[in-house]
Amino acid sequence: MDAILTYIVNVVSLGGTYALLALGLAVVFSVLGLINFAHGELMTLAGYALLAGILLGVPFWAAVLAAVLVGGVAAVIMETTAFRPVRNANPATLLMTSFAVAMLLQVIFQNFISARGQAVPVPSLFTGSIAIGNAQVSIIQAISIVVSLLSLIALKVFFDRSRSGWAIRAAADDFETLRLMGFRASRLIAIAFLISGLLAGIAGVLWVMQRGSVDPLMGLKPVLAAFVVVVIGGLGSISGAVLGGYLLAAIEIALQTWLPEGLAPYRDSLTFVLVIAVLSLFPNGLFGKRVAEKV
Amino acid sequence: MSTLLDVTGLSVNYGGVQAVHDSSIRVEEGEAVALLGPNGAGKSSTLRAILGLIKSTGQVNFRSTxxxxxxxxxxxxxGLTLVPEGRRLFPQLTIHENLMLAARHRKAIQSTYEALLARLPILAERRDQPAGTLSGGEQQQVAIARALMSQPDLLLIDEPSLGLAPTLVDRVYELLADLKADGLSMLIVEQEVIRVLNFADRAYAMANGTIVMSGSAAELRNSDDVKHFYLGAEE
Structure with missing residues (x-):
């Protein structure tokens, strides 16, 4: 029973972070048709901003807020400087641009900060754990669950209630008709990047608080997972990104918890085998649209 | 009557292919004008060029600007908008969301929205249903309603009857007649030549990217060339 409770807590906590990251990717994919591989670096940047805030002696809550905002602002700068000039180029050019931006930022982090991980002194308030029944849940995990759920609810309200939210959902289908509704492409794309960056900022802060450190390549693994999530959920599907996030976390943590020790080195490979199994049953992802194939 | 839309010498070039050549079209206030022509004549390109969706040369004035x-x-x-060919509703968004997406001026829009709900009961009955679940005729009505949410003075409509059964086409033209009676001006691209000539005040006929004929709807209806080219009648 405790094992199951611990499992659920772990899945909801990791899945929430994956969902936030995957949503960030999905929002940008909706408006631009781009999988932004530099998304992980926004997360890393938020991590460094949090560290800088703490080192400067800013109150912890203000450092967190600043870190999240840094993610959002950096995403908008990334869009205007790197992606806007190649917006109408073919998708491969956009993809290569995102790789270039990711590598550039990694090198900047390595050369101007440090190639090694930097410890982030999280206040001791957040380092304990609470008991739920006989299971122990770390406070950071509990915070991460609450914050990711609140962020997802806020996003749901945005997508269901606001004109910009509807437009971002619609953009994946038909950008031109949106222009007929009076939407400026540049403004909508900037809003999508801002949301995506804020989500990366939130995910970055949660990630750094759980790990207690930040390093130049920190964003790589989670953003790869988020990419897998977006593919499982169905490219361009926003609800798919959320459910995919929890599904991938459920698979990963199940393997982590119950896989015999001898098979542990194959954990990541097994995760991907399951992902391939999902995709062979649902080639467009669980919630993706059927796309007519051009032959 | 004052001139609402004045297009002179419009040309559209798609990578070396001249889709529209030196075309001039005028729409007066309160008028319904038809733009006829076979597939590939340049009708849709003309509408898209007027709205700035594709590059063009020539002069387009709206209200003398x-x-x-x-x-x-x-x-x-x-105050100028287009109901695109094939409706192009956002299938995953509800009818309500489709309409409100086009609502640019929040304050003035509530009365427009309520007037549309009164005129088209389907909008109210199925407002929370995804637009993709509607039939073609219903989608066309929603597409027109959505365009009206931007409170246009002139509506460009691309092939309103495309893919619709004749009874549904009747329904769409009844709606257009209501709107015209309210004073809305329209420029309608249509392949259902008789239908649109019975509705419109004036018409232009296009072929191979140029305007080959223009006049009152009655004149075009009785023209032997129109009968020959578009209606397939024997000479």
Whole structure:
């Protein structure tokens, strides 16, 4: 029973972070048709901003807020400087641009900060754990669950209630008709990047608080997972990104918890085998649209 | 009557292919004007060029102000919009969301929305249903309603009867007649030549990217050339 409770807590906590990251990717994919591989670096940047805030002696809550905002602002700068000039180029050019931006930022982090991980002194308030029944849940995990759920609810309200939210959902289908509704492409794309960056900022802060450190390549693994999530959920599907996030976390943590020790080195490979199994049953992802194939 | 839309010498070039050549079209206030022509005549390109969705040369004036080279989204805010070919509703969004997406001026829009709900009961009955679940005829009505949410003075409509059964086409034209009676001006691209000539005040006929004929709807209806080319009648 405790094992199951611990499992659920772990899945909801990791899945929430994956969902936030995957949503960030999905929002940008909706408006631009781009999988932004530099998304992980926004997360890393938020991590460094949090560290800088703490080192400067800013109150912890203000450092967190600043870190999240840094993610959002950096995403908008990334869009205007790197992606806007190649917006109408073919998708491969956009993809290569995102790789270039990711590598550039990694090198900047390595050369101007440090190639090694930097410890982030999280206040001791957040380092304990609470008991739920006989299971122990770390406070950071509990915070991460609450914050990711609140962020997802806020996003749901945005997508269901606001004109910009509807437009971002619609953009994946038909950008031109949106222009007929009076939407400026540049403004909508900037809003999508801002949301995506804020989500990366939130995910970055949660990630750094759980790990207690930040390093130049920190964003790589989670953003790869988020990419897998977006593919499982169905490219361009926003609800798919959320459910995919929890599904991938459920698979990963199940393997982590119950896989015999001898098979542990194959954990990541097994995760991907399951992902391939999902995709062979649902080639467009669980919630993706059927796309007519051009032959 | 004052001139609402005045297009002179419009040309559209798609990578070396001349889709529209030196075309001139005028729409007066309160008028319904038809733009006829076979597939590939350049009708849709003309509408898209007027709205700034594709590049063109020539002069386009709306209410005596030049809108040549102005971005589509700014043209729409001046009171000109398009019901695109194939409706192009956003299938995953509800009918309500589709309509409200086009509502640019929050304050004035509630009365427009309520007037539309009164006129088209389907909008109210199925407002929370995804637009993709509607039939073609219903979608066309929603597409027209959505365009009206931007409170246009002139509506460009691309092939309103395309793919619809004749009874549904009747329904769409009844709606257009209501709107015309309210004073809305329209420029309608249509392949259902008889239908649109019975509805419109004036018409232009296009072939191979140029305007080959223009006049009152009655004149075109009785023209032997129109009968021959578009209606397949024997000479």
């Amino acid at each position: 030049s809108i040549s080279g102005v971005a589509c989204e700014r043209i729409v805010s001046q």
